[in-house]
Amino acid sequence: MPKSDGPTSISKRGSGVPISKSVSERNIAGRGGGGGNRNSHNHGKVEENRNPTDGRKGNKNVDSKVATPERNKPAKKREEEKKKVKRPPKPLFKACLNSMGIGEDEVVLTDPRAIEAAQALDLQPWHLKKLKRQFGKIDQDGSGSIDRHEFLAAVNEESSPFTDKLFDLIDQDGSGTIEFEEYVCVMATYCMFTKDEIMTFCFECFDTDGSGAIDEKEFMALCKAINNSAPNFPKNFTKALEEFDTNQDGMIDYQEFLEVERRFPIVMFPAFRLQDTMQRGSLGEKAWLKIIENYNLEKKRDEYRRTHGGAAPPDPPMKVLLRSILPCFYKQEKTFIAVGSELQVKQKGKR
Numbered sequence: 001m002p003k004s005d006g007p008t009s010i011s012k013r014g015s016g017v018p019i020s021k022s023v024s025e026r027n028i029a030g031r032g033g034g035g036g037n038r039n040s041h042n043h044g045k046v047e048e049n050r051n052p053t054d055g056r057k058g059n060k061n062v063d064s065k066v067a068t069p070e071r072n073k074p075a076k077k078r079e080e081e082k083k084k085v086k087r088p089p090k091p092l093f094k095a096c097l098n099s100m101g102i103g104e105d106e107v108v109l110t111d112p113r114a115i116e117a118a119q120a121l122d123l124q125p126w127h128l129k130k131l132k133r134q135f136g137k138i139d140q141d142g143s144g145s146i147d148r149h150e151f152l153a154a155v156n157e158e159s160s161p162f163t164d165k166l167f168d169l170i171d172q173d174g175s176g177t178i179e180f181e182e183y184v185c186v187m188a189t190y191c192m193f194t195k196d197e198i199m200t201f202c203f204e205c206f207d208t209d210g211s212g213a214i215d216e217k218e219f220m221a222l223c224k225a226i227n228n229s230a231p232n233f234p235k236n237f238t239k240a241l242e243e244f245d246t247n248q249d250g251m252i253d254y255q256e257f258l259e260v261e262r263r264f265p266i267v268m269f270p271a272f273r274l275q276d277t278m279q280r281g282s283l284g285e286k287a288w289l290k291i292i293e294n295y296n297l298e299k300k301r302d303e304y305r306r307t308h309g310g311a312a313p314p315d316p317p318m319k320v321l322l323r324s325i326l327p328c329f330y331k332q333e334k335t336f337i338a339v340g341s342e343l344q345v346k347q348k349g350k351r
Contacts, residue, residue, distance in 0.1 A: 106125060106129075107125070107128035107129055107131075107132050109128070109181055109184065110181070111181040111182075111185075113172065113181070113185050113347045114181035114182075114184040114185050116188075116337060116343070116347070117184055117185045117187060117188035117189070117339075117343070117347075118184060118188075119334070119335075119337055120188045120295075120337035120338070120339045120343060121187060121188050121192070121291050121295065121339065122291070122294060122295075122298075122334070123184075123187070123291075127283060127287070128184070130282075130283055130287075131180075131183065131184060131187070131282055131283065132180065134281060134282050134283075135180050135183050137154075138150055138151070138153075138154040138281075140153070143177075144179075144180075145175075145177035145178060145179050146177060146178040146183070147176070147177050147178075148167055148176075151163075151167055151170075151178065154281060155274060155277045155278065155281070156277065157270065157273075157274065157277075160225065160270060161205040161206060161221065161225060162202070162205055162270050162271045162274060163274070164205075165201065165204065165205040166190060166274055169186065169189065169190060169201075169344070170182050170183065170185070170186045170190075172185065172347070185347065186278070187282060187283075188339045188340075188343055189339065189340060189341070189343055189344045189347075190274075190275060190278065191275060191278050191279050191282070191288070192292070192295070192339040192340045193275060193340050193341065194340060195272075197340050197341045198268070198271050198272060198275065199257075199258065199261060199268065200254075200341065201271060201341075202257075202261070202268045202271050203254055203257050205271075206218050206219075206221055206222045206225075206257075208221075212253070212254070213249075213251040213252060213253045213254075214251060214252040214253075214257065215250075215251050216241070216250065216251075219237075219240075219241055219251075219252055220237060222252075222260075223237055223240055225267060226260075226264055226267045244256050244257075244259055244260055246259075295339065298334075298336050299336065299338075300313075301313055301336070302336035
């Protein structure tokens with residue numbers, strides 16, 4: 001957000017010496033052939049030459065009669081002119097305007113995935129402007145992209161399988177940094193994940209080879225993460241694997257992984273905390289509650305259309321009446337776009 005300097009002083013606005021100054025003060029400022037520096041080394045001599053009989057230029061009697069255009073103006077007129085001077089807006093006031101989306105350039109998305117994400121959440125121009133501001137705050141070095149260090153600082157977390165997986169999810173092009181439009185995309189994926197989708201995300205954090213099961217090596221990483229947060233978890237690796245590997249195939253599948261989460265819920269808590277932090281640090285809790293509410297309403301309308309041959313659900317009589325009288329206040333029916341993991345899988349194919 002651009003900042004502006006505070007109000008300038010009277011001297012900078014060209015209004016001359018304030019009328020409240022004493023005659024002696026104006027003498028000191030006017031001596032020395034235009035020097036006017038009150039802290040000059042001639043200050044002592046000026047004090048000695050204040051004798052009214054001294055005929056040199058710059059003495060008390062002569063200087064008091066020097067006329068300038070500013071001094072000839074009536075005091076009332078000078079005060080009116082001062083009021084007419086336009087002062088630059090204060091930074092705080094400008095920040096308030098920017099927070100409402102006033103005075104900022106429109107945010108234009110060009111990546112089809114970001115456009116689709118914005119449409120899925122029905123993001124308005126002010127939403128995108130706020131996302132742009134928040135992105136700029138995270139981008140501490142002003143490079144135009146977010147690296148891993150800046151990302152971890154923004155979510156206030158240390159590096160972990162969860163943060164690494166989330167960063168890779170956002171970094172769709174695999175460049176090692178997050179661009180703004182990738183940041184917009186994650187609003188419609190991870191920030192909209194349900195509990196089940198977050199659990200799937202957690203499972204994938206440890207199933208690094210994507211086999212659909214956690215093998216012994218991957219289970220060791222899982223045990224390390226668990227031991228850091230759940231001291232009562234079995235310390236012996238073999239014993240822990242036997243305890244949760246109910247089908248005794250030497251691996252942990254998704255259902256067995258859910259049993260780990262049921263008995264040690266604190267292990268997966270950082271993944272839920274990450275979602276909450278991402279929401280609060282982007283659009284804020286209030287905006288997200290409204291976005292989720294509107295999305296769920298659209299989802300119900302879409303389900304109705306699917307089961308009623310594409311027909312829209314009936315509106316209440318009062319809404320029908322108002323829509324016919326004031327159609328400009330009602331949005332046109334839009335195509336429903338699923339979010340969360342469904343959108344994530346869909347956008348993977350667009351890379």
